[in-house]
Amino acid sequence: MDRIAGQTGYLILNEEGAVVSSAGDLENDEKTAETIMGLVNITSMVDQKAFGSDESFKKISLTYENHCYIICLSNRRIHVVKKNLDKLAVNA
Amino acid sequence: MEKPLERVMEEILNTTDVFGCVFADHQGLCLGVKGRASTESAGVIGAIAEEASKLEPNSRPPVIVLESENKMCIIQRNGTITGAIYKLI
Numbered sequence: 001m002d003r004i005a006g007q008t009g010y011l012i013l014n015e016e017g018a019v020v021s022s023a024g025d026l027e028n029d030e031k032t033a034e035t036i037m038g039l040v041n042i043t044s045m046v047d048q049k050a051f052g053s054d055e056s057f058k059k060i061s062l063t064y065e066n067h068c069y070i071i072c073l074s075n076r077r078i079h080v081v082k083k084n085l086d087k088l089a090v091n092a
Numbered sequence: 093m094e095k096p097l098e099r100v101m102e103e104i105l106n107t108t109d110v111f112g113c114v115f116a117d118h119q120g121l122c123l124g125v126k127g128r129a130s131t132e133s134a135g136v137i138g139a140i141a142e143e144a145s146k147l148e149p150n151s152r153p154p155v156i157v158l159e160s161e162n163k164m165c166i167i168q169r170n171g172t173i174t175g176a177i178y179k180l181i
Binding site for chain 1 (some may be wrong): 111112114128129130132133136137139140143144146147148151152154155156157158159160161163165178
């Protein structure tokens with residue numbers, strides 16, 4: 001996680017939303033963890049007509065003016081990375 | 093108000109790879125829907141934008157992108173209106 005270019009912090013959460021590992025801007029950031037869990041939980045309810053019930057989202061990104069959060073589900077853990085967008089493409 | 097929104101939705105749907113769009117008000121009620129999208133999803137779209145805005149309450153609302161294997165859902169809140177665009181990757 002530390003080697004991701006432009007990252008300023010990360011969070012790794014388990015399925016219950018508890019912080020397993022964290023660093024940088026997101027170090028022990030329980031509030032961010034809680035909001036992200038809330039977000040991950042509602043995304044499963046997005047439009048069944050467009051996405052179908054068997055289709056799940058693999059990546060969620062929240063893009064602000066100068067930074068972004070990228071959320072991925074892998075190995076039953078929720079990985080969250082906060083990245084700076086300066087000099088980086090928005091969808092890098 | 094419905095006429096301009098209708099026109100905007102028509103324009104959005106004419107964009108390459110876009111197959112649906114939904115607009116919700118601040119209560120999550122559907123303002124308009126076009127393409128392969130349901131009016132019922134307006135509430136969820138509004139709720140996602142609301143939840144995301146809690147992350148950094150002092151910043152402008154973020155652009156939220158949800159990606160599945162071959163489709164994506166782009167959500168952004170602007171004032172009291174939340175819009176979602178469904179697109180093929």
